[in-house]
Amino acid sequence: xxxxxxxxxxxxxxxxxxxxxxxxxxxxxxxxxxxxxxxxxxxxxxxxxxxxxxxxxxxxxxxxxxxxxxxxxxxxxxxxxxxxxxxxxxxxxxxxxxxxxxxxxxxxxxxxxxxxxxxxxxxxxxxxxxxxxxxxxxxxxxxxxxxxxxxxxxxxxxxxxxxxxxxxxxxxxxxxxxxxxxxxxxxxxxxxxxxxxxxxxxxxxxxxxxxxxxxxxxxxxxxxxxxxxxxxxxxxxxxxxxxxxxxxxxxxxxxxxxxxxxxxxxxxxxxxxxxxxxxxxxxxxxxxxxxxxxxxxxxxxxxxxxxxxxxxxxxxxxxxxxxxxxxxx
Numbered sequence: 001x002x003x004x005x006x007x008x009x010x011x012x013x014x015x016x017x018x019x020x021x022x023x024x025x026x027x028x029x030x031x032x033x034x035x036x037x038x039x040x041x042x043x044x045x046x047x048x049x050x051x052x053x054x055x056x057x058x059x060x061x062x063x064x065x066x067x068x069x070x071x072x073x074x075x076x077x078x079x080x081x082x083x084x085x086x087x088x089x090x091x092x093x094x095x096x097x098x099x100x101x102x103x104x105x106x107x108x109x110x111x112x113x114x115x116x117x118x119x120x121x122x123x124x125x126x127x128x129x130x131x132x133x134x135x136x137x138x139x140x141x142x143x144x145x146x147x148x149x150x151x152x153x154x155x156x157x158x159x160x161x162x163x164x165x166x167x168x169x170x171x172x173x174x175x176x177x178x179x180x181x182x183x184x185x186x187x188x189x190x191x192x193x194x195x196x197x198x199x200x201x202x203x204x205x206x207x208x209x210x211x212x213x214x215x216x217x218x219x220x221x222x223x224x225x226x227x228x229x230x231x232x233x234x235x236x237x238x239x240x241x242x243x244x245x246x247x248x249x250x251x252x253x254x255x256x257x258x259x260x261x262x263x264x265x266x267x268x269x270x271x272x273x274x275x276x277x278x279x280x281x282x283x284x285x286x287x288x289x290x291x292x293x294x295x296x297x298x299x300x301x302x303x304x305x306x307x308x309x310x311x312x313x314x315x316x317x318x319x320x321x322x323x324x325x326x327x328x329x
Contacts, residue, residue, distance in 0.1 A: 040116055047114035054107035054258035058100075074245050077271060077282065077303070080156045081247035087152045094141060156248060160229035160261040167220070167228055169284070170201055171252040172235035174293040175283060177201060178220045182212030182318060187231065193303040196233070203319055214316045220284060220301045222264050223309040229261040239297070244273075247313075249287055264303045 076082050085301015106257060126226055166181035181187045194202040203210050232241055234252035242249045243262075250258050272280045282301035286294055304312070 002156040033170045038115070043115040050110040053105065054111075055106070057103060061099075073247075075266070075271075076245070076247055077266040078248070078262040078264050080152075081245070082150050082265075083155065084247035090148060091145060094145070140149045141210075156260045157264060161227050164227035164229045164261060165223060166231065167222075168201075168231045168233065169220075169241050169252070170233050170235070171239035171241065171286070171297075172200075173237065173291050174297040175217065176220075176241075176286075176297070176299040178299075179214050180214040180216070180313060180316075182214060184209060184212060188213050188319070192235070193268065211229055211327055214313060214320060215267050216316060218300065220299055221312050222301060222303050223306040224264050224267045226306060227261055227263045228235045230259060232258045235307055237290050238288055239290050240287040243282070243301070244285070245282050251288070267303045267305065268301075269304070282313050 001267075073085070073088075076085050147322070163185075166185055166187060168179040168187055169182075170177040170179065179187065179201060186209040189207040190202045190203040191204060192202050194204065201215065203213070203215075230241070230250070232250050232252040233256075234254045235253065238254070239252040240249060241252055246262050246264065248260060248262050250260050252258065266274070268280070268282060272278055282303060284299040284301055286297035288294075290297065
């Protein structure tokens, strides 16, 4: 019933506007004017409206920045995240400068050069100098942005330090599995042909490096202030591992391994204190639409001290021991 009344109200509003326009046209015809005739006063009024729109546009934009600027992204919780935010701020600064300049000129010109009778525009077909200016300056700015972006990107994708913690992130519709490299810090071999209900990652049972690997689901634990190298794989379709608080994202592609690394700088407990939210958790999301339950493909991330991390890891059963237990049963 409410939806029906809303539709009726919209239809009545449209009809009312139509009748008002018709009344205005009749009033103009009674004054001896044609409705399509535009006077200098009409143009001047529209020029004032454009100036008012300019003030409204900038005022509304400043209000939005003040009201919602701090809510665009959560605080960066990695070294790489801070650098990424600097790159983002640099891009925003350029966008803001161009926005202010172009919108001011657009509305100001509409105000200053409104149409007047017997006023003719100057014929200005070409200028090599202007062509050079608006070609070279954007090219230089774009080159700076690309170089800045590549330097930031290379820092997260270049080879990680030898002592970094190695973690595999394995994706499939619709969940994540993490595999830690164990004490030898080397991931064991795996083969998709070996995937079974009890061996989701297709681990090679007799591979020495894989015996101490630790496989976990539901929670991903990371040590604070220590570099973590991630290796990403997918069983089925392209997924995208997105770590919003760490400003990191990488596609998980079937048949290949992608990777990046970052260093967490704020523990979960510290971030809970910062946000005043006792239930806060970092999260890993899939940022590719990968199927019907894409929205539900997420994993909690716990960042903790190295002592807490080592204690948690020591309580987990390595792949070799878990496989032996399964065989015994």
